[in-house]
Amino acid sequence: MEIPKVLKYVKTHEWIRIEKEMGTVGITDYAQKQLTDVVFVELPQIGKVVSKGEAVAVLESVKSVSDIYAPVSGEITEVNKELENKPGLINEEPYGKGWIFKLKIKDPKELDSLLSAGEYEKSVTGDR
Amino acid sequence: MLKKTPLFEAHKKLGAKIIEFDPWLMPLYYTSIIDEHNTVRNRVGLFDVSHMGEFSIRGKDALAFVQRLITNDASRLNNNQVLYTPMCNDEGAIIDDLLVYKFSNENFMLVVNASNIEKDYKWIEEVARKFNKDVILKDISDETPLLALQGPKAEEVLQKVTDLNLSKMKYYWFKEGKVKGIETIISRTGYTGEDGFEIYLKPEHALKIWSRLLKIGKKEGIKPIGLGARDTLRLECAMLLYGNDMDETKTPLETNIAWAVKFSKENFIGKEALLKQKEEGIKQRLVGFEFLEHGIPRRNYPILKDKEKIGIVTSGSFSPTLKKGIGLGYVKTDLSEEGTEIQIQIRERAVKARIVKTPFYKRKKA
Numbered sequence: 001m002e003i004p005k006v007l008k009y010v011k012t013h014e015w016i017r018i019e020k021e022m023g024t025v026g027i028t029d030y031a032q033k034q035l036t037d038v039v040f041v042e043l044p045q046i047g048k049v050v051s052k053g054e055a056v057a058v059l060e061s062v063k064s065v066s067d068i069y070a071p072v073s074g075e076i077t078e079v080n081k082e083l084e085n086k087p088g089l090i091n092e093e094p095y096g097k098g099w100i101f102k103l104k105i106k107d108p109k110e111l112d113s114l115l116s117a118g119e120y121e122k123s124v125t126g127d128r
Numbered sequence: 129m130l131k132k133t134p135l136f137e138a139h140k141k142l143g144a145k146i147i148e149f150d151p152w153l154m155p156l157y158y159t160s161i162i163d164e165h166n167t168v169r170n171r172v173g174l175f176d177v178s179h180m181g182e183f184s185i186r187g188k189d190a191l192a193f194v195q196r197l198i199t200n201d202a203s204r205l206n207n208n209q210v211l212y213t214p215m216c217n218d219e220g221a222i223i224d225d226l227l228v229y230k231f232s233n234e235n236f237m238l239v240v241n242a243s244n245i246e247k248d249y250k251w252i253e254e255v256a257r258k259f260n261k262d263v264i265l266k267d268i269s270d271e272t273p274l275l276a277l278q279g280p281k282a283e284e285v286l287q288k289v290t291d292l293n294l295s296k297m298k299y300y301w302f303k304e305g306k307v308k309g310i311e312t313i314i315s316r317t318g319y320t321g322e323d324g325f326e327i328y329l330k331p332e333h334a335l336k337i338w339s340r341l342l343k344i345g346k347k348e349g350i351k352p353i354g355l356g357a358r359d360t361l362r363l364e365c366a367m368l369l370y371g372n373d374m375d376e377t378k379t380p381l382e383t384n385i386a387w388a389v390k391f392s393k394e395n396f397i398g399k400e401a402l403l404k405q406k407e408e409g410i411k412q413r414l415v416g417f418e419f420l421e422h423g424i425p426r427r428n429y430p431i432l433k434d435k436e437k438i439g440i441v442t443s444g445s446f447s448p449t450l451k452k453g454i455g456l457g458y459v460k461t462d463l464s465e466e467g468t469e470i471q472i473q474i475r476e477r478a479v480k481a482r483i484v485k486t487p488f489y490k491r492k493k494a
Contacts, residue, residue, distance in 0.1 A: 036157060036356060037161050040446070060424045060446070063156075065426065
């Protein structure tokens with residue numbers, strides 16, 4: 001199971017890459033394995049203002065449906081349109097081409113609540 | 129207590145994602161459900177389906193007893209032939225659907241669904257007690273692991289390790305024969321819609337034959353296949369799944385397997401009730417539908433017609449072959465005609481779908 005150290009995580013299995021006030025969000029390698037093949041992605045509207053913990057996207061796999069939550073509050077600035085034709089990118093490259101959306105972070109203080117790679121790893125090993 | 133098949137450790141070594149499939153720990157997939165699905169459609173895949181139950185029914189009156197239990201007609205079977213049938217209660221409701229293997233008039237094997245083993249055995253025992261004739265019933269599930277080798281290349285692979293002439297074996301026939309010197313029962317049956325075989329074994333031989341098949345099938349592109357692809361494969365062929373598409377609230381007439389109810393047969397459990405239902409007509413019917421828009425139907429989603437609920441989805445998935453949402457569900461009989469446009473309620477969306485002829489996918493016969 002791959003958990004890159006440079007990213008931050010939330011317990012609901014999203015990762016966020018923080019670059020100044022921008023955050024890129026996707027799901028973890030662990031999550032994509034649990035979901036199995038993603039075959040359909042419902043992306044959020046650009047410009048939508050979301051709160052931390054709010055469901056912003058939907059991933060459908062062969063086996064199940066999962067909501068994707070915003071790790072922090074902010075405004076959606078970009079979505080990964082490529083997923084509409086190639087939802088499998090989420091399984092192939094969960095930390096790369098399988099990113100889901102970008103948002104402008106509203107409150108930097110919320111970043112303190114995010115998990116480090118080590119903390120996230122502990123939370124998923126406890127899961128099993 | 130969770131149960132493991134003799135191949136559990138082998139699955140883990142292959143990197144399988146294991147799920148609880150009450151009460152079994154089974155592989156859901158090894159690499160990817162879609163990849164495994166396509167492997168079976170195009171090449172050949174090997175399944176561990178040891179969780180399935182097997183009962184032996186022997187004795188002078190075995191045939192008469194089996195005839196009483198099932199709705200289909202086992203008297204038409206030759207030795208070494210297999211029959212699909214529902215098994216109903218007195219109300220005509222489905223206790224289970226199963227396969228009947230006929231060795232002789234005095235010797236049968238029933239293959240039942242994993243989740244129903246205990247229930248079925250109790251029921252059959254009770255019927256046997258009332259029947260009060262010469263039958264010996266035995267649950268041989270734990271001593272009978274089962275492998276399924278499925279796909280267009282299945283015969284080619286299996287022929288390398290058995291002396292049986294597989295090209296002579298017809299669909300729904302079986303033979304007792306050796307695989308790599310080990311006694312097995314091989315039938316030309318399956319739950320994928322492809323050509324293929326099911327291989328009944330002894331526990332001590334399961335790992336050896338599993339590993340052997342994976343090795344000698346390399347050239348043909350063999351892969352181990354989990355229960356995830358088993359479900360998408362069977363759904364594309366509209367093969368029913370007990371517990372989803374049928375249960376004890378449904379009769380074979382409602383589930384579209386009326387062809388497996390033989391009213392011409394003298395007497396069988398549920399006959400009266402089913403005859404009555406046939407005369408009165410059914411109120412709901414199982415249909416297949418495909419999506420006309422993006423989306424994936426799932427079990428228990430409501431089926432709508434003009435915003436009014438007319439039924440419920442019992443199985444649904446993304447079809448890897450057709451690349452769209454497909455499903456099975458019950459609708460009111462008067463709205464069950466092919467071509468009828470319906471909607472499936474997915475969260476806040478009502479997604480357009482159409483009732484279609486099943487199976488959704490049919491393999492091209494060679």
